[in-house]
Amino acid sequence: MRHSAPRQPVVAPIRRKPCRAPCSTLGTCVDAENNINATVLDFGDGATANSASGTHIYNGAGAFTVKVTATDALGLSGSASQTVTVTVSNFPAGLFVGISPGTIKRFASDGTLSQTLSTGLSGTVSGMGFDKAGNLYATDFTAGNISKFDPKTGALIGTFGSGFNCQPETIVFDGGGNAYVGQQGCSHNLLKFDPSGKLMTTFTVATEEQGSDDIDLSADNCTLLYTSEGPSILRYDVCRNQQLPPFATGLKKALMLRILPDGGVVVGDLTDIIRFNASGQQVMTYTAAGEQCLFSITLDQDGTSFWAGDYCSSNIYRFDLASGKQLAKFNSGTPSGTVFGVAISGSGLNVAGLGNAGNITASPQSASLAAGQSTTFTVSFTPNAAAAGHTLALSCANLPPGLSCSFNPPSITLGAVGTTTTATLTITRTTTASLLRPGSPWMLATWMGMVPAIVLVGFRSPRRRGSSMLWLGMIVACTGIWSSCGGGGGMSSSTTPAPTPQGSYTIIVVGNASGMQASTTVSLTVQ
Numbered sequence: 001m002r003h004s005a006p007r008q009p010v011v012a013p014i015r016r017k018p019c020r021a022p023c024s025t026l027g028t029c030v031d032a033e034n035n036i037n038a039t040v041l042d043f044g045d046g047a048t049a050n051s052a053s054g055t056h057i058y059n060g061a062g063a064f065t066v067k068v069t070a071t072d073a074l075g076l077s078g079s080a081s082q083t084v085t086v087t088v089s090n091f092p093a094g095l096f097v098g099i100s101p102g103t104i105k106r107f108a109s110d111g112t113l114s115q116t117l118s119t120g121l122s123g124t125v126s127g128m129g130f131d132k133a134g135n136l137y138a139t140d141f142t143a144g145n146i147s148k149f150d151p152k153t154g155a156l157i158g159t160f161g162s163g164f165n166c167q168p169e170t171i172v173f174d175g176g177g178n179a180y181v182g183q184q185g186c187s188h189n190l191l192k193f194d195p196s197g198k199l200m201t202t203f204t205v206a207t208e209e210q211g212s213d214d215i216d217l218s219a220d221n222c223t224l225l226y227t228s229e230g231p232s233i234l235r236y237d238v239c240r241n242q243q244l245p246p247f248a249t250g251l252k253k254a255l256m257l258r259i260l261p262d263g264g265v266v267v268g269d270l271t272d273i274i275r276f277n278a279s280g281q282q283v284m285t286y287t288a289a290g291e292q293c294l295f296s297i298t299l300d301q302d303g304t305s306f307w308a309g310d311y312c313s314s315n316i317y318r319f320d321l322a323s324g325k326q327l328a329k330f331n332s333g334t335p336s337g338t339v340f341g342v343a344i345s346g347s348g349l350n351v352a353g354l355g356n357a358g359n360i361t362a363s364p365q366s367a368s369l370a371a372g373q374s375t376t377f378t379v380s381f382t383p384n385a386a387a388a389g390h391t392l393a394l395s396c397a398n399l400p401p402g403l404s405c406s407f408n409p410p411s412i413t414l415g416a417v418g419t420t421t422t423a424t425l426t427i428t429r430t431t432t433a434s435l436l437r438p439g440s441p442w443m444l445a446t447w448m449g450m451v452p453a454i455v456l457v458g459f460r461s462p463r464r465r466g467s468s469m470l471w472l473g474m475i476v477a478c479t480g481i482w483s484s485c486g487g488g489g490g491m492s493s494s495t496t497p498a499p500t501p502q503g504s505y506t507i508i509v510v511g512n513a514s515g516m517q518a519s520t521t522v523s524l525t526v527q
Helices: 441-460 462-490
Strands: 023-026 036-042 053-056 062-072 077-087 095-099 103-107 113-118 125-130 136-140 145-150 155-159 168-173 179-183 190-193 199-203 214-217 223-227 233-237 242-248 257-259 265-268 273-276 282-286 294-299 305-310 315-320 326-331 339-344 358-363 366-369 374-383 391-397 403-408 411-413 421-429 435-438 491-494 503-513 516-526
Touching (some): 095 125, 103 125, 168 214, 223 257, 305 339, 358 516, 366 374, 366 421, 391 421
Parallel strands (some): 294 339
Antiparallel strands (some): 036 062, 062 077, 095 103, 095 339, 125 136, 145 155, 179 190, 190 199, 214 223, 233 242, 257 265, 265 273, 294 305, 374 421, 391 411, 503 516
């Protein structure tokens, strides 16, 4: 008779999704003798469940080791574990609607009013945006101001930025926390502020009927799209300070727009809302019967639907992005001509560390850099289910003059959910010493030899004297041109990049693919 030793239960790897609280986990337990007696799921924070699966609410953010253990009737056991990263969302739920005068109302998706905020100012509230801490910023169009709120408490924190000229209409944040503000009136300029509200840059952009009215920032954190109440969706590269060709044309009156995760755009066009693909081709029209003033737009967090407001009727609509079906409708309860902005928190592309492709981190998070030196960072990507297996192109944004960045490899293919893929980021500070090179010695020798010869020949023959003087004049002219091109004085100069001013900078690190994006930041001190 042969005896076989009892076999331990086999526990397959735990399956879970990257999550915010609450989180769910699932383990599979198999025993050859089919006599598993007990299964315990340990959530890593002291809580357990007598099951192979379960949902648990964590009290705070962090990385927790979740372990499932199966024990059979003979007391033998097997286990598997998985690290779960829990993040806490700073973004409040609900749809925020800017309403004149100086009011923001927060609604649930069924139109139930849950909160009212006041700027304390008169006039129109048009654009709204959220920073990564979840604070709400509202552009006080008429008052020439931006108000900052804590939407969790409803408290008005204060104002943001200054020097508007004039009628700030929309605000959007990049992955580094910097804010861009589009202005309809006066200068029509686009403004860039640092996270504290200090004006960093003023961009003079091409306009149509109005100014740099309604803006949104692409996933690369460089290409800014905007409308000017004309027929076009315009583009500007805020990293290179360069006007780009229009993204799309042929609209009646392009108003508020939002960039989709796949690079496409939805834009209000008075009687309709138009959707373009990433190539600027019109692919869908969304309509609401009887509406003539469809102006404001915001995306849902799930990326499958969007909201739009009509400032004539004060009606708010929700549309399915793919089918165009109207999913919901309610009225703000305010008079005509009062609704000019709608916003949902956490639905933008450029909140650092909260993109839709998963989690991205950099190590170290800060470094110092002297002239001519470079520094490296390890950038780690952990994909979510939607991004697993996709390839992300890597880039930097918000680089000051005199700095360059490169990645090795320049793009990465993400692995399965829960795995980590890395790339090396190198940031280099260029030197700015004047570049001088000797002028061409043979050219100088040739000219110096020819000039006296021509002069002597010319003066020895009166008939040739006029032509010799003509040749001499040509030589002098050519010599002047040669000198102005860098030949004079035996040296020539070459243009070099401007030096990077000393100070601290926040560099945005972006991983971008069609339909998905993730970003983080690194801090750099230039010495």
